[in-house]
Amino acid sequence: MIEVQKVTQTYHSFTALHSVDLTIHNGEFIAILGPSGCGKTTLLKLLAGFMKPVSGKIVMDTTVVASKSKLVPPEKRNIGMVFQSFALWPHMTVYQHVKFPLLHHPYTAYALKGRIEERVHDVLSLVGLEKLSNRYPAQLSGGQKQRVAFARAIAHQPNLLLMDEPLSALDAELRMDMRKEIQKIHRQTHASIVYVTHDQSEALAMADKIVVMNNGKIEQAARPEVIYTKPETEFVAKFVGKCNIIKGTWTNDVFIPEQFPLERWPDIGVSVNLKQKGIYPVRPEQWQLTKDHNQVLNGVITFVQYQGKEIHYTVEVKNDIWTVHDSVHSSRFYVGDRVNLSVKTKSTETVLI
CATH class of the missing domain: 2.40.50.140 (Nucleic acid-binding proteins)
Known part of the structure; x- marks a missing residue:
């Protein structure tokens, strides 16, 4: 379980997060939803370990990983990340992308290190890329590149998978297909997922719980059907479903x-x-x-x-x-x-x- 407790973050004189509280249960799919500048990406960066909060703390499985005086860096957290820009290495094949975290991530289980070839095959099969394992990123479509990014992120079996608007660079029809892929990955990996998006339809379609943010604060956190049918604030009513x-x-x-x-x-x-x-x-x-x-x-x-x-x-x-x-x-x-x-x-x- 991950707990964000009274976390505040500032950039010079601007307060990006105002005393945010959030609990992420094991295996839960959380969508962080809100307009540009609402603080959702800042929250993701804090969960990833890219920065320390100015106050409050983040606890992962009873261990404090971030506070004003402490920061456990990303490479020492059992997380995977999927970026908006794919962030693939042009000199590596699909196979090499998936193999890389198995060789180098400190949280890769010993059992996985003993069957790396099998694990790479399993992951590529999960995302439908087993026939493209020898291709380089320049030889892939946008959807295929995103699948590689997913495969690399889940290869070492992270406890937490962080996604920063991973579908925003894809066309509308491909986004619909990739939603199904993400849901399949979630079902089969059982990882907790924090999915940042400004697209309400993505959040409603995939998440177990939606966290609606505005001006650095959480307006409402609840199941999608509750967010849609019983908005707690005027902002949630207007932003989700356009009341x-x-x-x-x-x-x-x-x-x-x-x-x-x-x-x-x-x-x-x-x-x-x-x-x-x-x-x-x-x-x-x-x-x-x-x-x-x-x-x-x-x-x-x-x-x-x-x-x-x-x-x-x-x-x-x-x-x-x-x-x-x-x-x-x-x-x-x-x-x-x-x-x-x-x-x-x-x-x-x-x-x-």
Whole structure:
């Protein structure tokens, strides 16, 4: 188990991390999610051993590996790293990349050192590169290079695998394929994984737990379905899933929108924190659109995007712009159409507003 305890990190006058607490259990897949500059890469560097925190400490399996006065360097931690840029050596073949940590990493088990050839073959087979073992990086595609980086990182069986936006350099279709590869690697290696990304779809698809960061602080840490359906803060609601944030007043679990004081909206699982701030978050897919029948809550379609199984609408409602995702099997609307909006309840029924 890895514990990050009250860790703060600064760069001159800028505070990159503010007293961060985080527990990573053995075998857990953690996604660190947030916008650029939120502190996620700084946290990864601290876990890797590239720097010391200005306060707090990091404990790995009861051993303090980082504090203000102590730093265990990366080569003395049982970790593997996968970088955004692949970081492959141009003079080494695929086979040599995977063999290198088995020969030189201090945490390589004695049993592995006794069967290096077999271990290299097993790892290359796991990532689907056994037929490319004699190729050099210049002879590989982007996806193949990333597989080499994964293979090298897991060859010595690290307890912790750190990934810094490893799929950002790949095209969209290849990223989808590599997600499956990463999940397969996680299942078969049982290593703890800390995966840094700004892509919410990657985090939601792969992680056991998502840690959402903003301005050097953890906004919320929970399972993907909890992060998505029950955001604790306004930032999480807007960053993960792009919620529509409606201002108003909560009274006995009933919400009264500020701009529509005659309306009464049901509680669809809003967190206590958001209720206290007078916020009602509505996911784009939680809206129901119908043709205008002169109801109070209506708006005008200002933008339409066909997305295959969904149609994404932008709706102007009074002075606000709301995002709506509707099924292609529902009624089709076009720019300029006036529509009613209603909120879907948990039972998929709708409450007309």
